[in-house]
Amino acid sequence: MIIDCAVHPVLGDEEFNREIGGPWNLLKLPPLFGDRYRAPLDQLAVPAEEASSPAAVAEQLRRAGVDYAVLSPTTRGYWPNPQQATAVARAANKLFAEKWLNAPEGEGRFLGSIRIALNDVDVALREIDRWADDERFVQLVVPARALGTYGEQRFFPIWRAAVERGLAVFIHDDLGTLCEPPPSQVGFPSHFAEIHAIRPMSAIVHLTSFIVAGVFERLPDLRVVLGDVSVHAARSLAIRTDKDWQSDRLEVPWVSKDPTTYLERNVRFVTQPDDEISPHSSSAAGTIGGDNSSLVVFGSRHPYWDGVRAEDVFTTWSEKDRARCLADNALQFYPRLAARVSAEISS
Amino acid sequence: MRYVVGPVADLPPGSSKVVFPEKVKSGVGVFNVNGEFYALKNTCPHMGGPLCVGKVRGTSAAEMPVDCQPEVHWVRHGEIVSCPWHHWEFDIKTGRTIFESRQKVRSYPVSIETAEEFERLKAGVETIPVSVEGATVVLDV
Numbered sequence: 001m002i003i004d005c006a007v008h009p010v011l012g013d014e015e016f017n018r019e020i021g022g023p024w025n026l027l028k029l030p031p032l033f034g035d036r037y038r039a040p041l042d043q044l045a046v047p048a049e050e051a052s053s054p055a056a057v058a059e060q061l062r063r064a065g066v067d068y069a070v071l072s073p074t075t076r077g078y079w080p081n082p083q084q085a086t087a088v089a090r091a092a093n094k095l096f097a098e099k100w101l102n103a104p105e106g107e108g109r110f111l112g113s114i115r116i117a118l119n120d121v122d123v124a125l126r127e128i129d130r131w132a133d134d135e136r137f138v139q140l141v142v143p144a145r146a147l148g149t150y151g152e153q154r155f156f157p158i159w160r161a162a163v164e165r166g167l168a169v170f171i172h173d174d175l176g177t178l179c180e181p182p183p184s185q186v187g188f189p190s191h192f193a194e195i196h197a198i199r200p201m202s203a204i205v206h207l208t209s210f211i212v213a214g215v216f217e218r219l220p221d222l223r224v225v226l227g228d229v230s231v232h233a234a235r236s237l238a239i240r241t242d243k244d245w246q247s248d249r250l251e252v253p254w255v256s257k258d259p260t261t262y263l264e265r266n267v268r269f270v271t272q273p274d275d276e277i278s279p280h281s282s283s284a285a286g287t288i289g290g291d292n293s294s295l296v297v298f299g300s301r302h303p304y305w306d307g308v309r310a311e312d313v314f315t316t317w318s319e320k321d322r323a324r325c326l327a328d329n330a331l332q333f334y335p336r337l338a339a340r341v342s343a344e345i346s347s
Numbered sequence: 348m349r350y351v352v353g354p355v356a357d358l359p360p361g362s363s364k365v366v367f368p369e370k371v372k373s374g375v376g377v378f379n380v381n382g383e384f385y386a387l388k389n390t391c392p393h394m395g396g397p398l399c400v401g402k403v404r405g406t407s408a409a410e411m412p413v414d415c416q417p418e419v420h421w422v423r424h425g426e427i428v429s430c431p432w433h434h435w436e437f438d439i440k441t442g443r444t445i446f447e448s449r450q451k452v453r454s455y456p457v458s459i460e461t462a463e464e465f466e467r468l469k470a471g472v473e474t475i476p477v478s479v480e481g482a483t484v485v486l487d488v
Contacts (some may be wrong), residue, residue, distance in 0.1 A: 153415070
C-alpha cells in the first residue's frame with residue numbers, strides 16, 4: 001500500500017478568485033510561489049492545467065500506485081485583512097470539497113485538508129466545524145511561515161479542536177504568502193537557492209515551540225505532520241534541546257519528558273529532498289539518535305518540481321522499514337485514515 | 348567512618364558547607380534545610396562539577412488549568428541545590444534530579460551528637476580543629 005501524504009492541488013487563480021467573491025476578489029491573488037524570490041526554473045513538474053485538474057492528478061496517483069493521497073491546497077500564507085483571510089480559507093475549502101473531494105476520478109483516493117485563517121481563533125474554530133463532519137478531511141493545514149510560533153497560547157484552541165475532531169495538523173511552507181515575516185533570523189536572503197535551502201527553518205521553530213510551550217504535554221493525542229523538514233534535521237535540533245534540558249526546564253516545568261520523546265510521539269515528517277542524498281538516510285535506525293523509519297511519512301509533493309517518487313525514497317532501507325514510510329506510519333498517525341482503511345478492509 | 352563537620356551553631360538553617368574527609372577526595376556538602384541536616388557528595392553525576400558549592404534555591408512546578416495557559420509556581424525554596432557548572436538541579440534531601448532521570452548524587456547520613464557523646468567519640472573519629480560548645484554535626488562517610 002502507498003499513502004501519499006503531501007499532494008498539492010493547485011486552485012487555479014480564476015476559479016479560486018471567483019469562489020472568494022467580492023469585494024476581496026477585486027485584488028489579484030499573489031502568485032503561487034511568491035514574488036520575492038523568483039525561481040530560475042518552472043516550479044511545476046507538470047503543465048499548470050494538469051496541476052489544477054483532479055482528473056490529471058488522480059491519473060498521476062494511479063500510475064504511481066498510490067492508494068490514498070492527502071491533498072492540501074495552498075491559500076498563500078497569512079492574509080492581513082481578517083475578513084479577507086476568512087473568505088479565502090472558506091473559498092479554498094469549498095472549492096476543494098466540491099471540485100476535488102467529490103471528483104469521481106479520485107476513486108476514493110483523495111483525502112482532504114481543512115484550511116483555516118489564523119487571524120482569529122474563533123473564526124478558525126467555526127471553519128473547522130463547518131467541514132470536520134466530512135470524514136474525508138483528515139487534517140488541518142496551516143502555513144509554516146507564520147507571524148507567531150505555534151506553541152503560543154493564542155493558537156492552543158485550534159490544536160485542541162484538531163484533537164477533539166480526530167484531525168492531524170499539517171504545517172506546510174506555502175511559499176507564496178501575503179505577509180512575509182523575514183525568512184531567517186538574519187533577515188532576507190538574496191537568492192532563490194537560499195530560500196529553497198532554508199525552508200526547513202520555520203518548521204523547526206514551530207516544533208521547538210510546540211514542545212517547549214507544553215502543547216504536546218497538554219494534548220498528548222495531538223498529531224503534527226511537518227511538510228518541509230527532514231526527520232534528520234529536526235532530530236538534530238531536538239537532541240540539542242535535550243542536551244541541556246535538566247537546566248533549561250526551570251522556566252517551563254510542564255515539560256515532563258525529554259524533548260525528543262515528544263517528537264517521537266507527536267510528530268511525523270514528510271519525506272524530504274535531503275532524504276534522497278543524506279548519509280543519515282542510508283540506515284533506518286541509529287544515525288541521528290534513534291529509529292527514523294517510524295517517523296517518516298511518504299509525500300510526493302506533486303506537482304512541484306522538487307518532488308519525489310515512492311520508489312526513490314529510502315532505497316537502502318529494508319522492505320519492512322520502507323513499508324512503514326510508504327503507508328504504515330501514516331495509517332497509525334492520522335486518526336481518520338486508520339478508521340477509513342479499517343472500515344474499507346472490513347466491508 | 349565518622350567525620351566531625353563542626354558545631355551545629357556554625358551551620359544555621361539555609362547554610363551549607365563542603366568538607367573533605369580522607370575517604371571522599373572531592374568533598375561532601377553538608378546542608379541545613381530548615382533545621383534538618385543532609386549530606387551529598389560534592390560531585391555532580393552529570394559532568395563531575397563541584398555540585399555542593401552551587402546555589403541552594405527552590406525550583407519551579409507547573410500547574411496546567413484546562414482553560415488557560417500553564418502556570419509556574421516557585422516551590423520548595425531552600426531544598427534544591429543547582430550545580431555551578433550546568434545548573435542541574437538536585438533534591439538535597441534525596442540526591443535525585445528534579446527532571447526525571449536515572450542519575451542521582453550520592454548522599455550520606457548525618458547525625459547531631461551532644462557535647463558529651465562527641466567527647467566519647469572523639470578518640471575514634473577523624474576530626475578537624477573546632478572548639479565545640481554545643482551539639483556537633485557528624486558525618487558518616
